[in-house]
Amino acid sequence: MSDYLIAISAQSQYQPDQSSPEEQRYVFAYTITIENRGTRSARLLDRYWLITDANGRVQEVRGQGVVGEQPHLRPGEAFRYTSGAVLSTPLGSMRGYYGMIGDDGTRFEASIPVFSLISTRLH
Numbered sequence: 452m453s454d455y456l457i458a459i460s461a462q463s464q465y466q467p468d469q470s471s472p473e474e475q476r477y478v479f480a481y482t483i484t485i486e487n488r489g490t491r492s493a494r495l496l497d498r499y500w501l502i503t504d505a506n507g508r509v510q511e512v513r514g515q516g517v518v519g520e521q522p523h524l525r526p527g528e529a530f531r532y533t534s535g536a537v538l539s540t541p542l543g544s545m546r547g548y549y550g551m552i553g554d555d556g557t558r559f560e561a562s563i564p565v566f567s568l569i570s571t572r573l574h
Contacts, residue, residue, distance in 0.1 A: 455553055456489035457524075457561035461545070465570045466535070475539040479568040482533045483517070485549065485561070487524035493553045494523045495530070500547040505540035517549075541570035
């Protein structure tokens, strides 16, 4: 087992009540679970996202922490949060990474696998 092994999973859900397809506004919520499957503790410092819509338009998002927090995960612990994204098309995808730091000062990136954003209202 690796000293640092961070597993990340994502689920997305279209938000029709906040969306306005007539105005090309499609809102999605996504829930991320970050699980420390390694043998050492680590803290999430920052995030980097590539959000791609169906037209191939890419938004890059960088920031400190997630939802205002920089969670510290001991081996076996998990952190879950929900956030959102707005696209101008009814489908797209997200991927990226979290910048992490181990308790020993080791910096590393935890990859966020690509996941889809799909509206229930495809035209």
